[in-house]
Amino acid sequence: MSNPPANASEYRFDSVAVKEPRFEIDGIFLPPENESPGIVYFCEVQFQKDERLYERIFAESLLYFYRNRDRFSNWQIVIIYPSRSLEQSDLSPYLNQLNSPQVHRIYLDELGDIRSLPLWVALMVLTTVEEEQAPEEARYLLTRSQQETSQSSSRAIMEMIITIMVYKFEQLSQREVEKMLGITLKETRVYREIKEEGREEEARSLILRQLTRRVEELPQQARERIETLSLEQLENLGEALLDFTSLADLQVWLEALEG
Numbered sequence: 001m002s003n004p005p006a007n008a009s010e011y012r013f014d015s016v017a018v019k020e021p022r023f024e025i026d027g028i029f030l031p032p033e034n035e036s037p038g039i040v041y042f043c044e045v046q047f048q049k050d051e052r053l054y055e056r057i058f059a060e061s062l063l064y065f066y067r068n069r070d071r072f073s074n075w076q077i078v079i080i081y082p083s084r085s086l087e088q089s090d091l092s093p094y095l096n097q098l099n100s101p102q103v104h105r106i107y108l109d110e111l112g113d114i115r116s117l118p119l120w121v122a123l124m125v126l127t128t129v130e131e132e133q134a135p136e137e138a139r140y141l142l143t144r145s146q147q148e149t150s151q152s153s154s155r156a157i158m159e160m161i162i163t164i165m166v167y168k169f170e171q172l173s174q175r176e177v178e179k180m181l182g183i184t185l186k187e188t189r190v191y192r193e194i195k196e197e198g199r200e201e202e203a204r205s206l207i208l209r210q211l212t213r214r215v216e217e218l219p220q221q222a223r224e225r226i227e228t229l230s231l232e233q234l235e236n237l238g239e240a241l242l243d244f245t246s247l248a249d250l251q252v253w254l255e256a257l258e259g
Helices: 053-067 092-098 119-126 134-148 151-168 174-180 189-197 200-215 220-227 231-243 247-258
Strands: 038-045 072-081 103-107
Touching (some): 053 072, 053 092, 092 103, 119 151, 134 151, 151 174, 200 231, 200 247, 231 247
């Protein structure tokens, strides 16, 4: 070594056994199995600071590559951050890997104008946009998805945008977020599922399932009252239950029908 440590004489030689922990790799893109060995892509989306992130990523990824070497010709790692401030502080042990063409670090707030980006990249960037600007950009992406994608893809994108905005505006309910984005009842997932179910009884069954997820056990009296609702009332309940957080909300809604 050209630069041995100052205390080199104090080092001791040893042989150690490393017990492999159980790794769970969240993001991995595998090449088709019916083709010759291809490239495996590891992807990590990191929205919280982790001072041992690179230790874990490189250990997991390279161990997996080692165990499946015959299946892959090479590997690539992509790490996505909202900004550089969340990157691991001490990079010195991994400078060689981080500067390698096989490792790609992406900082969403440095990708440029959200409106100039590919749609699926723009969705990720939406998570980093300031609250004041986010509603306008979200509405733009909704309109763009309707113009650029199929109906099913546009619906999936709408659901993703709603989810992003619900997390961004924690003080708002999902229905309030939908109103902010200009999404009508007929565009919501619950309404579409009601229509796709078709008949009134099937729509009623869907609403009961949705309510059970929201408020857990339904009292028999509430269940019997829902059994008497018309299709139009069921559709209104499908909209209202998006804001329900407890059984009391359902009871208030049902009492309002009597008024």
